[in-house]
Amino acid sequence: MTNISGNAYALTILSPIRTGVVKGEEIEYADKVRDLLESWNLLPNSPMTQVPQTYLCRFFVLDDVYTESLPGASVMDTFADVLPVVPDGVRRRILPKEDRLKSRYLVFSSNFYGGPQGDVDGYLRGMWNAIGEHIKDLWGYCYGFDQVRDAATFVSYMKKCQLPVTLFFVGANDEPLPAQLKALYLKQEFARFAVANQGLEAAVLRANYQAFIARVAPTNLSGPTWEPGQYRL
Amino acid sequence: MSNIAGKAYAMNVITPVRPYLVWVNKVIFWAALKLPSTLKGLITLSLIHYARWVIIGKNQFPHLAPEQPKEDLSYCYMLFFSNFNGSWDQYVDSFTFAIPSGLDMFWKWNIRYPKSVALTPFHKYIQYNQIETLHYYNGYPLATSNDVKSASAVRDALIAFDQTADQGTDAEFIKRYHTLLRGLQHDLGDMYPTPIVSMAAYQVEKRTRWHASQLSALTADRVQQS
Structure with missing residues (x-):
């Protein structure tokens, strides 16, 4: 399993954030999540200090995907300069398309000690037990989190949001x-x-x-x- | 925004891959996993704590509720997460200088990847596709990746040395002690906080300084009034 390297585990979570505005607050759900995470930076230390076995972890909001594209410069584009008869639509079809996400995602990426079997369930249970209130505050704005009631349902929710890692490199130790x-x-x-x-x-x-x-x-x-x-x- | 936690920097990069080329990318990662010698270049970059690549299929973005709109994407996406020591420039440049071909191998199937040499287009590409971290936590903000590795060596050598510390004369002890120090000369060294250890630490100190200055201003006022 590529999430595991030795005893280290790479957990990658993408939780879709609800679309719309928080009732009575006139702020979008994604921006509320962003505010909450920013407020963690003002605490004496991160709530994640209480989550056992966490080496390094991060949170951010994925608002959209990016496609870097130049205005032209393809083979057909060169032809188009010479032959103005090439329709504009043909030229545009050759250029990279522009994707847009329909949901924004709360991304949580953690590197932790999971043992040789990669005990992700144990880690997530430990996280729930240590910072359950912070988790409810943050993930409460995400789709599907209303099903979470305890550690077990939190683990199954997070597994639905988990993405498999293609390559995990451990440069420190595990x-x-x-x-x-x-x-x-x-x-x-x-x-x-x-x-x-x-x-x-x-x-x-x-x-x-x-x-x-x-x-x-x-x-x-x-x-x-x-x-x-x-x-x- | 908090890309820095102690001596570590968090980089997030998302880049599009054409769906019909994803399998090529996956085969290359699979080969890198099966043949660890291909990662030798990465290992020489000892400033990395942990790094990962995640390829998300165009239909693989988590969908958890019927009311959540379904994604309709043209491309698959490669996410790259890295935890490293030093500055952004140092990291990106060290990749370019140490393992340009390895880097190109992983990214060359990504749309508009300009190759890692020359530097300026590569910098622009990473900057364009980078996402800022909102909250970054580091379990050992005072330590670099090399500190973590050398700390294990120091601990193991010290525990082994201590097994024989009570044996022999004082002269024999000091001889063994000097051997221990010689063996650990590349691993020992003090660790100190960097100027901004984490956004949390920075903010707390800023607040403390502000309160202290308010208090001293108040005291000065009272002294003046009396």
Whole structure:
């Protein structure tokens, strides 16, 4: 399955947003979704910090698709310059067409630790349990979400919105997030220890090292460690 | 808009593909998946955390309710999502310089793809087709992709070293300790916040500064009045 690479899982969700205006607010549903997501940027930290095993994720609104097209420059167009008898319709048919989406889509793309089997159900259940209220606020403006009542119905709704990944590339690593955060904490602390303890007597260095190990507890994932989404040291 | 979270940048690009050429594109991705050596170029771009390509058929946009209008599209669409370190220019240019042929292989079936060389038309193509992220979350905003990889190496080496830390004399300990440091010299290093770690962090700090300035102005007024 191409959604999985090692233990990492690539979740791609496109949820169609209702067309029309929010009752009493004079704002389109898609713009309401946009406002909500923008408001998450003003919180002390993202609600996604509470969703277990999330490496990186993003939200955006897909308003439309794009087709870049130049005004002409095809073979027939050249002929048309020379032979004005070539009807304009023929020239236009050769140029790329312009698609327009009829719905706008809430796009949610997440990279998370899913284990070798890619436990997407477990991840989505964890997401519902952690930030259920935020999910209801956001997805509440999407088609089909009125069927969602609990974690199980949320999982089945999200699977209807899921698109299979064609190619997933993992450039970092695919360990569980708590293991990655602990490793980052250790790297930071050990680099500082190495700098602070240069040129010491062997016995003093050994004693300092033992105190350091007791403090950082390298095999204890629960702490001390970095918090998910931590942006200050 | 928030394309940045800590040291990571989120890129979203959507490009049209002619439906009768989608299978060619899919075969190329399938081959890349089956022959990991074809992704060697991507691996050398160690600034990438995660990247993915998703091809949506013209009839595959999710349709969830009878009242939702059905899409009527002429083309299939390729979505590209990337999480990388550094600036937009650094990333796009590093693709052009490191793996131009690999890049062309993935995108050459897309309408109006200008090829990755020369740079300016390629920049324009990506800019035209890029969509801004509204909310971007990074589990480790202080770390780059290389930090995440080197942190695993540091942790493993430290845990292995600690197994023997109590053995032998102090002189033997320091010898092993120096060997440990030599082995990790490419992996150690401090991590610090970048000027804008995330839009959330930036906004919170901006607000805090604003409140602090309001408070000091108020205090100054009161002192003046008294």
